[in-house]
Amino acid sequence: MLSALRISKDYGASCVLRDVSVDFRPGEVVAIVGENGAGKSTLLKVLAAIVARTRGEATLDDRVYAPRSQREAERAGVALVFQELNVNPAVSVAENVMLGHLGDYRRFGLLDWKRLRADAQTMLDRIGADFAATDDVGGLDLGQIKTIEVARALATGPRFIFFDESTAFLNRSEAQRLMGVIRELRIQGIGVAFVSHHLQEVFEIADRLVVLKDGSLVGTYPADGMTEDRLYELMVGREMAGGLFPPKAGEITGAPILKIDGMMTATGTGPIDLEIRHGEIVGIGGLKGSGGEAILGAVGGSVRLSAGTMMWRGARYSPASPQDAWRAGIGSLPGDRTGEGVITDFSVLENVTLAARPSWALALSDGARMKTLAGEQVRSLGIRTEGLDTPVGSLSGGNMQKVVLGKCLATSPELLLLNNPTRGVDVGAKSEIYRVIRSLARKGMAVLMVTEDLPELLGLSDRVLVTRKGSISKAFDSAANLDEEEVVKWMM
Amino acid sequence: MDDVVASAQKQRRSRHPFRSVDRLRQWFPLALLLVLCLAFGTLSDRFLTVNNGLIILQQSAVLLVAALAMTFVIISGSIDLSVGSMVALSALTAAALAGSMGIWAILPAIAVGLLCGAVNGALFAYGKIPSFIVTLGTLVIFRGIVLLYTRGAPVSITDRDFLGLYTGRTAGIPNTVLLALAATVLAAVILNHTVFGREVRAIGGGERVALLSGINVNRVKFGIFLLCGGLCGLAGLLQSARTMAATAQLAQGLELDVIAAVVVGGTPLTGGVGRIRGTVLGVLIIAILSNGMNMTGVDPYLQNIVKGLVLIAAVFLTIDRSKILIIK
CATH class of the missing domain: 3.40.50.300 (P-loop containing nucleotide triphosphate hydrolases)
Structure with a gap:
């Protein structure tokens, strides 16, 4: 012993x-x-x-x-x-x-x-x-x-x-x-x-x-x-009031903000058809490599299309780089926190404002505006940090993830792409992240999420798509009353 | 919010006494500089004079301007080995044109620097060839162009307006020093207060993060090498005015002094962090070391060994190695 x-x-x-x-x-x-x-x-x-x-x-x-x-x-x-x-x-x-x-x-x-x-x-x-x-x-x-x-x-x-x-x-x-x-x-x-x-x-x-x-x-x-x-x-140390997940949105109508038709990616995923509306959280489940990440990559500008079209707010949308996506109002939270999300040597302030920059490169970076932006995100996401100058590398995983989310939200995106938003994050930080995402969705932000966490897929999404071998094997119109077995069946 | 941040910062200071070591570390280059000044000052009564101070500044102007350029490159996680050759090529341009254009030879000299930088930047950023390889190649090519043009014979400058760049003074301060100072201020503003500067650091700190955060990484990389070329153009200008000629061997091996100055100033080769202030100190340390050793009569054949030892000792003490797991 x-x-x-x-x-x-x-x-x-x-x-x-x-x-x-x-x-x-x-x-x-x-x-x-x-x-x-x-x-x-x-x-x-x-x-x-x-x-x-x-x-x-x-x-x-x-x-x-x-x-x-x-x-x-x-x-x-x-x-x-x-x-x-x-x-x-x-x-x-x-x-x-x-x-x-x-x-x-x-x-x-x-x-x-x-x-x-x-x-x-x-x-x-x-x-x-x-x-x-x-x-x-x-x-x-x-x-x-x-x-x-x-x-x-x-x-x-x-x-x-x-x-x-x-x-x-x-x-x-x-x-x-x-x-x-x-x-x-x-x-x-x-x-x-x-x-x-x-x-x-x-x-x-x-x-x-x-x-x-x-x-x-x-x-x-x-x-x-x-x-x-x-x-x-x-x-x-306290009861989770109302459970881990905030209540879902009711029925969502309106024109789609993003519409994908017959899309094939250069990485071999597709064909994909997908629509997403204002205020809606769409979750994509599936085994790793089955297509979800490729869809996020295509919308986020890091994966090329080989066929098909994307329409963003009614206009043809074909991003050549992540920069084009951010400029169009599409923020993306990548799956690898330290390799893709934050620069660990940089401060909380610099990371949160990394994507929300003025576009003219020689513009003197506006210190006061950056501080306000970063302060807002730290407060609204409840990032536990000693200060805005603290290097992100010294934060815990959950708080680091909130910094990545803050970086996306500081750009006030109309569509937020999430790749496993709470991977390696503890239950307290998880519920806070879910609440922030849901409350922004209620204000009209659209969310497209890929996750390997089944409870998260079912608990946070309004609609659920399942991918298998590069295409969508099943689209559930409502995530309410779905059970895990039913979803997993379409992954295999 | 500000209250929260301020009190948290206060807390941090009191809670982590061991961080004071980190804080001390950044003052090391300055301390080394003062120690060198004191040491040489006691050994030679000609060292600590205003005149010698201005001479040191004048002598270090070329190194400083080139090191400013290299600071951007190193912070972005790259390297530029061609700085010495770029300096030589733009010095040659200035020398060849000073006779006909006079002081206006400044413009083509800087333009040549920018062009060299653009070549490096394009091959690196858009050709996707590692900067080490690209600039190793252009190091030889740019030097080769100088050799081809001069055929080994020096091109001398006689235009007095042009030579005034080095010898002339404004308000008692040598023009060279004023130009170098202006370049330093400009570099510090660009690095610390512009979006471009922040993107440079972001690329060095995590290129993939920068790319996925919407930074146009290729354009910034190109910009860095363009800036480096432009500053080397200025350095070449100063160098040609100082030597009153351009020779095939001009500024040969300068890249090593430049890299040494940046690193001694506390900017690690791994990228992401670094300061213009540090580079200025690094340049002064190297310049004072040479000047002081000459003044105090250190055997010239021993000087290189001393310089090398100081370089290694400085990096040993400046960089916090406990945080680095892997040293390459």
Whole structure:
């Protein structure tokens, strides 16, 4: 058994983890839940010795457990799988799996490939991987790449494996595969702890729930008998009035603001026909790569059309670049927060005003106007930041996402394109984002959203489209009373 | 709102005492400059004089103007290796035309700089060739044009109006220094107070983010190299007036001093951040180091080694390496 006893972690004068005591047992799956900034990742990283604890103790089987480096933790039997993907695409699966142990495979000073591949394959087999150690990393999907990382953790001979938000970047089927891997680990008697914002996953697989809030332990609960509502309450510290999603719009009539006819994209998606009206939130569901992102890209100006037409406010619309889309009044929130959404070195102010610029490049940038614009967004979205000058890189994921949304809204778009608007965002920030989007839709903004989060697709959208293999397989005229099974059926 | 921000900032200062180290770091180039001045000042009584100060400024004008140009390029995450060759080519233009055009040779010299910059910018932004490769090529080509025209013989300048650019003074201050100062102010305004400047930094900080946020990335990249070429045109002008001639070897290797000055000033090669103020300090550090070593009689064969050591030490202390995971 691995026990954390009154562990604390300070960064400067701020305390991100306060006197947390938790036990982890072999063969048990523990979910660590809480809002962004609750200290979930920090707890796991402290135990895996990625970050040093400030105070507190830990024991492993009643012996003092105080590793000074990730290596030492792994030797003691505690391994961590990171949130980000850490696989080198330039080398083989086998080398990636055995990355930390390549030194053990020397033979006459050279690498013993045969033994390396065999051992890597053993690790992959243990977790039921559907690819081989000799495969090319380039051909694998994100779920399979995550599996490599699990195999790598397994190669250290661990008794406990921790997962830090490992499903955040995976789509539904990839996440399902990872859940299967975790079940496999449990059967083999390995203790698992994972951080996740997907409560569905949590209820599906966890034996026990550890709830953190603002760095402190709220409590440890058996998963049996816990309800989603009760868990929200524990995490947020208050009841979610009226649920996660704001009420939907009634019937929406009027001429379409955007009309897509027989569109084919250069990336091979289509044909697509689609209409969207003022005040309407249209959600697109589907497996990753099935066409939703290509539709957003085409409307947002980053993906070329090869056939078909788009009409924007009654006129022919063919954007040659994202710039054309922004100028037309179409804002887009990309799917990759740090790679596409914000510049992490830049301040909140600079990021929020990044898209809302005067068009003449030599115009002296208007400091007062930028401050007002940024201040408005910070206030209306409830961005928790120390100041407008704070670098965005120091904010939590949820607040960073609100900055991306603020950047879009600062341009007062008539159509907002959303690509997985709440990926990796905690439940509190989620509900705030939903409320802001809905209230702007009520004022007439149209929203086209692509999401892999089914509850979000059904809960936020007024209409739902499902894509499959590049075209729309089903259009539901109303998202009210839809159930997940019905929607998923059209994805496969 | 302002109250909230102000109180949060106050809180931040009190809550993170370790940030004061970061704050100190940005003052390092200035501190280094003062230390150098004090050291040379005590070693030589001719160093800390108004006259020598003006000489240092005059000597560093070419480097400063070229370094201003390079600051934009480096902040945007690119590099321009052809600055020395652009300076030489525009110096040659000025020298060849000063006889017939006099002071008005300024215009064709800057035009040649702009043209060189446009070539670099077009190949980089629209031809999608990495700036390192493009400017490595044009470094050789622009220098080759100078060689072809001069055939190795210097082109001298005798027009007194033109030479007055370097030797003349206005209100007691050398014209060169005034021109360099004007270029510095202009560069600082463009970088910090225009949309173009912000777009330059945005491209360096995250090119894909900039593109998806509606910034015309190609046009800005082209603009950066055009600006760089124009400023190098000005630098070439000053250089030709200073040497009273254009030679085939003029400003050879200048790009290395220029990059060193920008980096010593605290602008990292990774892009996204950087200041004109830092570049000015970096240029002065390099100029004072050369001038001071000559004044104090440091063995000329030892000077390059000292310069190199100072460069490495300066970057070691200026850049916060704890935040950088991967060093390339």
